[in-house]
Amino acid sequence: MLSYAYALVLSPSTPFSKSAKFHNRNPNPSLTLPPLSFSVKSSEIIPLRSLSPFSPSPCFDKRSISGSLLVSKRISNGFEVRAATSVPENSDEVAKSKDLVRALQLGFMIAIWYLLNIYYNIFNKQVLKVYPFPATVTAFQFGCGTLLVLLMWGFNLHAKPKVTKSQFAAILPLAVLHMLGNALTNISLRRVAVSFTHTIKAMEPFFTVVLSVLFLGERPSPWVVSSLVPIVGGVALASFTEASFNWIGFSSAMASNLTNQSRNVLSKKLMVNKEEALDNISLFSIMTIISFVLLVPIAILVDGVKFSPSYLQFAATQGLNVRELCLRSLLTGFCFHAYQQVSYMILQMVSPVTHSVSNSVKRVVVIVSSVIFFQTTVSPINALGTAMALAGVFLYSRAKRIKPKAA
Numbered sequence: 001m002l003s004y005a006y007a008l009v010l011s012p013s014t015p016f017s018k019s020a021k022f023h024n025r026n027p028n029p030s031l032t033l034p035p036l037s038f039s040v041k042s043s044e045i046i047p048l049r050s051l052s053p054f055s056p057s058p059c060f061d062k063r064s065i066s067g068s069l070l071v072s073k074r075i076s077n078g079f080e081v082r083a084a085t086s087v088p089e090n091s092d093e094v095a096k097s098k099d100l101v102r103a104l105q106l107g108f109m110i111a112i113w114y115l116l117n118i119y120y121n122i123f124n125k126q127v128l129k130v131y132p133f134p135a136t137v138t139a140f141q142f143g144c145g146t147l148l149v150l151l152m153w154g155f156n157l158h159a160k161p162k163v164t165k166s167q168f169a170a171i172l173p174l175a176v177l178h179m180l181g182n183a184l185t186n187i188s189l190r191r192v193a194v195s196f197t198h199t200i201k202a203m204e205p206f207f208t209v210v211l212s213v214l215f216l217g218e219r220p221s222p223w224v225v226s227s228l229v230p231i232v233g234g235v236a237l238a239s240f241t242e243a244s245f246n247w248i249g250f251s252s253a254m255a256s257n258l259t260n261q262s263r264n265v266l267s268k269k270l271m272v273n274k275e276e277a278l279d280n281i282s283l284f285s286i287m288t289i290i291s292f293v294l295l296v297p298i299a300i301l302v303d304g305v306k307f308s309p310s311y312l313q314f315a316a317t318q319g320l321n322v323r324e325l326c327l328r329s330l331l332t333g334f335c336f337h338a339y340q341q342v343s344y345m346i347l348q349m350v351s352p353v354t355h356s357v358s359n360s361v362k363r364v365v366v367i368v369s370s371v372i373f374f375q376t377t378v379s380p381i382n383a384l385g386t387a388m389a390l391a392g393v394f395l396y397s398r399a400k401r402i403k404p405k406a407a
Helices: 062-066 091-130 134-154 165-191 194-216 222-240 247-270 280-303 309-317 322-349 352-374 380-399
Strands: 030-033 036-039 072-074 080-082
Touching: 091 134, 091 165, 091 194, 091 322, 091 352, 134 165, 134 280, 134 322, 165 194, 165 247, 165 280, 194 222, 194 247, 194 352, 194 380, 222 380, 280 322, 309 322, 322 352, 352 380
Parallel strands: none
Antiparallel strands: 030 036, 072 080
């Protein structure tokens, strides 16, 4: 006579009851649970001897184990026979925790980005005050960046890219514009206040729109065009009332806007082949090395050899603290490369529009911090012009989110 075992798992709403007696001789047994009764089909009964450890069980099919272990069968009187389930109950909580970790990581990186920008602008201004050679200072900063890139590749912190001839041909003009943009920014910082340079650089969206129309054939939406009005008006108002206004500083900052936005527009036009496109960090690293190689002879030609030991000894006799100059120059070079690399890392995590909004806030932070640190005199009208320009940049970022309606 065969003995059979039966396993029954009721739904959570089923009350507990006493165990029923099973009749083995009945091929289609009936289970009686007072005061309710129901029957189980013979196909759902599994003999105990069939559950040998050396033979596969029909209840534990490999395909059912690899997927969800949930099995439901309808029984008379509305009860269900269910196997144990391993479906995670906290999937929503896991997803929320991942989103929270990502948000915290992004917030931390943005904070580092802002902090590096503040230190770079303060140290850079201090260096340019006592060492008035913007081309040489910029070349030194690119040199520090080149060293950091080589260390990054040497320690496998980021994969070293393999650049083809066609890629190099596309990157070279971008590197030239990248070099000019940073050199012109340092020329402006040498001549005028940090806050005024960054107010002028708020004109970047204006140049982006104009260059996109000329070279890419993109037509801006009315919202984008209207956002440019407070930008242009604010920069003009701030320029008329700026105490440190200087035409060389003003023109250099404007030229920096032109070269930087030309680089961005040109990258859209040249780097169109997705198969040959590099990631942002690799592209920035290669541009940094090329910029350093190109700018060193230009700096020697423009400024002369102003970094030799003999010149530094002569400068020390004139009251220059060479040790302090070297220390701040190294800190400036580190912050210069680090803040741009962090910016590209953030760009890989968020959309370009979100990155643009964060960049607008960064400019506000840099202007306010530089005004406080250097105790820059700011008139009410000057502050109003700066606020208008920065508000226009924010509106421009928001306007870029609005997609034009399909005709």
